[in-house]
Amino acid sequence: MDAQNTSAIVVDSLVKRYKTGTAVDGISFRLPAGSVTGLLGGNGAGKTTTIAMIMGLVTPTSGTVRVLGAEMPNERYRVLHRMNFESPYVDLPMRLTVRQNLSVFAQLYAVPDIEGRIRELAADLDLVDLLDRPSGKLSAGQKTRVSLAKSLLNRPEVLLLDEPTASLDPDTADWVRGRLEHFRHTYGATILLASHNMLEVERLCERVIIMKRGKVEDDDTPAQLLTRYGRETLEDVFLDVARGRNREAAQ
Numbered sequence: 001m002d003a004q005n006t007s008a009i010v011v012d013s014l015v016k017r018y019k020t021g022t023a024v025d026g027i028s029f030r031l032p033a034g035s036v037t038g039l040l041g042g043n044g045a046g047k048t049t050t051i052a053m054i055m056g057l058v059t060p061t062s063g064t065v066r067v068l069g070a071e072m073p074n075e076r077y078r079v080l081h082r083m084n085f086e087s088p089y090v091d092l093p094m095r096l097t098v099r100q101n102l103s104v105f106a107q108l109y110a111v112p113d114i115e116g117r118i119r120e121l122a123a124d125l126d127l128v129d130l131l132d133r134p135s136g137k138l139s140a141g142q143k144t145r146v147s148l149a150k151s152l153l154n155r156p157e158v159l160l161l162d163e164p165t166a167s168l169d170p171d172t173a174d175w176v177r178g179r180l181e182h183f184r185h186t187y188g189a190t191i192l193l194a195s196h197n198m199l200e201v202e203r204l205c206e207r208v209i210i211m212k213r214g215k216v217e218d219d220d221t222p223a224q225l226l227t228r229y230g231r232e233t234l235e236d237v238f239l240d241v242a243r244g245r246n247r248e249a250a251q
């Protein structure tokens with residue numbers, strides 16, 4: 001099998017230009033099926049735009065994205081039921097209860113035994129007491145857990161996470177990371193995780209793509225990045241990249 005066939009996500013020379021500027025500026029990478037990759041970069045580096053193009057929600061200016069063999073966004077309906085997305089910045093309809101929201105999304109994803117799946121996820125993500133409350137009346141942390149449940153409803157083969165623990169206290173964030181690890185090990189999903197939390201990336205990701213001003217600035221395993229930049233933490237590597245200290249100078 002060639003690399004194209006074993007890659008769950010293939011991004012090739014991807015560009016997104018807005019009138020105000022270039023958000024993504026010619027990036028390429030392949031994510032093997034079952035891999036967990038962190039997408040790092042400062043504010044405005046282009047992470048969310050990249051994830052939105054992989055989901056088929058934003059149309060590229062040029063270049064291509066293929067997910068599970070389907071070109072996005074044109075062929076997204078072929079693969080949407082096999083992928084999912086979680087972001088604290090996307091609100092679920094506020095008047096619907098948590099159960100109603102999960103049920104609507106489960107129908108969209110054609111999940112079999114919807115009640116059973118919601119019960120399972122509620123137990124798994126500690127949502128049992130929240131199921132009959134309006135989604136708009138939850139705390140930020142509770143909303144994040146609901147949003148995570150929504151993203152796991154269809155047991156996605158490709159899971160895109162945009163700062164999944166951004167609004168969580170350290171204890172809950174740690175617990176959510178544990179749930180993500182469990183999901184990954186149980187289902188072997190391909191995960192792309194945009195994050196500003198370096199410990200999260202170190203814990204969950206076997207590969208890190210660092211973006212800066214719309215470009216891929218570096219792409220390697222966490223261990224290789226630490227060695228190459230001569231650093232002990234990814235946080236220091238991130239700061240080197242953000243402040244334009246090149247690898248040689250950093251060593």
Ligand SMILES: Nc1ncnc2c1ncn2[C@@H]1O[C@H](COP(=O)(O)OP(=O)(O)OP(=O)(O)O)[C@@H](O)[C@H]1O
Binds near residue numbers: 019
């Ligand atoms: N719909 C849009 N219209 C115009 N410009 C946009 C739009 N969406 C994003 N941008 C711009 O594209 C650039 C990249 O934004 P993006 O949200 O992808 O960055 P990010 O890496 O996710 O940042 P953050 O860490 O702050 O979430 C920014 O300069 C942003 O202002």
